[in-house]
Amino acid sequence: MSNPTQSSAQPIENKAQLVDYLASGNKPKSAWRIGTEHEKFGFQLDDLRPPTYEGPRGIGVLLNTLAERFGWQKLDDRGNTIALLRDMASVSLEPAGQLELSGAPLETIHQTCCEVDSHLREVRSVADELNVGFLGMGFQPKWTRAEMPWMPKGRYKIMRDYMPKRGNLGLDMMTRTCTVQTNLDFESEADMVQKFRVSLALQPIATALFADSPFTDGKPNGYLSFRSQVWSDTDPDRTGMLGFVFESGFSFERYVDYLLDVPMYFVYRNGQYLDASGLSFRDFMAGKLSILPGEKPLLTDFADHLTTAFPEVRLKKYLEMRGADGGPWNRLCALPAFWVGLLYDQSALDAAWDLVKDFSLEEREALRNGVPKYGLKLPFRHGTVRELALEALKIAGQGLKARARLNSRGVDETMFLEPLIEIALANETPAERKLSLFHGAWQGRVDPVFAEYAY
Template identity: 75%
Template sequence: MSIPSAVKSTPIEGRQQLIDYLAAGEKPREAWRIGTEHEKFGFRTDDLRPPTYEGERGIRALLEGIAARYGWEIAREGEFPVALVRDKANITLEPAGQLELSGAPLETIHQTCCEVNQHLEEVRSIADPMGVGFLGMGFQPKWRRDEMPWMPKGRYKIMREYMPKVGKLGLDMMTRTCTVQVNLDFSSEADMVKKFRASLALQPIATALFADSPFTDGRPNGYQSFRSHVWEDTDADRTGMLDFVFEDGFGYERYVDYALGVPMYFSYQDGRYIDLAGQDFKCFMAGELSAAPGVKATMKDWADHLTTAFPEVRLKQYLEMRGADGGPWNRLCALPALWVGLLYDDEALEAAWDLVKDFSMAERHALRNGVPKEALKLSFRHGTVRDLARETLKIAAHGLARRARLNRNNADERIYLEPLLEIVEAGQTPAERKLELFRGAWGGSVDPVFREFAY
């Protein structure tokens, strides 16, 4: 989840400002960057329970320890440390204390992978003496929803009360899911549209490749990406595949119309969250909300509001790829490699669009709805999603090769696709591998996952 926007509280005079805000994200190719975000589950190493906020082994102590040793600035909500900021990156808390790194905008996947590794080393150096570990998966494998702690953030209190009104699994999304995503730039409205369409159609392929959430409450749940399934019953007003993206005339204006139709959660005013859950942002722009009489929305409110829509691909002043389960460190590097290879090279982007441009709306939905359970084995046309994944990775590899960004060993960014290539060649997702261990070496227990797959 995002921290409050740093956008200025400029009054909104009209709809065009909202469109212009999205357009202001346009950047020339030489200024395109890669922003990688990943979430992870904390657990106490003795009893495997998620750490609470307070206490010697709590999340607050962890944040304060990281800040003191590594020069992060603490961001507070009231008296509570809730985020850390350093060098255009931040560390934030998900609702149940899942720790998220929102990385700095970087030029290469090599830099991204160094950033990920440095972050994990910093966290480990503070967490280990506390008896706390971290796990990368898409869904909390052991603990029930009512056993998860809650972090003291006003935004989450509002969402916690609203979620059960609009879906059955929203509280699970908040407390028991983790993802890895990458944020990428565009040069123009036409470039944004092409990238949005190609990446939205291919998002189920990423979900399949990264599927790593086969357990709920300590038992197999029948899904390979239960995290992805959770979004299907969270809040229909702010989730889904966004069919309008593929319609003629799609652009900034149409996305603004979509976002204006998403019910509000809050407004952040004077250091506190005002509960506006379910309210209409258009009425807020007009100063007509009964919960905030006479108060009109600002551009800061708009920037915050854009973070409360949760489609598979999200547009802010960049595009966010949101389809993947969290996982181990090498897949945290693989996700940006996949999407940079597909979207940051013109020839690759054209090939990616050629791969999906004739998918019907029904086929796109069949992929989205079928992949959480069947992943790579889902049938599609005359083959399977595994076949689509193999072709997608081939396109991404060619795109990365043409980028030719080399590390100190003269290797280009294709090296970060290796974990995904192995998954496709084996025909076995991370979820299937864990299920195999659960039924075999683990003796029907999920507890070993915290030892064998911790960072």
């Protein structure tokens, strides 16, 4: 989740400014970049418990040591280091201490993989000294919600109090989930619309390929991506598949209208988060926000509000692909490969649109609702999601070949799709592989996952 926005403090006088804010993300193709974010669970090597913020082995020590050793700039929240900044990248904390890398905007997936590898090596060098490890999965496999710590970030207290009012699993989303996400650019409003529609329709395919959250409280939970299921019972005001994106006339303005109907969480003023949970941004624009009577919002407030909507694909000044469970290093590189291949080559984008353009609203919702439980084996039309995944991967591979971005050995970016192709061909998600181990070699225990799948 985001840190306080470092954006324009320009006052908002009308809705057109908000439309212009989103439209300012338009970039020529030569300026398109790839941003990759991933979260991971920390655990103490001796007892597997998640580390707290405080203490000699805590997350606070980890962040401060990373900053001192590797030249990161610290971001402070009421005296606590809660994020690190360097070279347009950041390291930050999710509510229960899940460590997130928000990568810099890069030109190739080769660079993305180098960035991820460098980050994990830095983290490992400090974590080893603290006797701490990190695990990539979609949902905390062992510890209960009550056993998860809370990090000292002001916005999390507000969300912690508000979440249970809107859904049953919002606190699980905050404390027990991890994802990998890719952020991609668009050239124009029309380009944004096509990419938004393709990525929304295919987001359940990514969820299936990356499904890796089959355990809750040390036992199988009946799902392959329980992380994805959690989002379906978090907050209906700010989650979901956004059917209006497929309606005629969808635009930046239509998305602004959606955002203005998403209830607020907070307003950030003078280093403090003010509780605005459930209040209306429309009222704020009219100077009628009860906690700041007579005051109108700044563009920074709108930028912050953007981060409190959680649809399967989110529009900011770029598009965020939000459907995948966290996982091991090679899948952190595979997600940007999948989406860049589909969205950054026009022929591939057109082919992907041809694949999904006749999906009905009901079919898109059925995919979203069924994939968390059934993964690639979910029936769809005359086949299964697996056939859709194989076709999407084929198109993505063609898009990456057309990009022809080579590494120093002359190899293009299609190499990063290989883990996903293997999963689709085997028709077995990462979650199903862990379930087989749980019922076999692990003898009904989840503890081995921390040793066998740690970074």
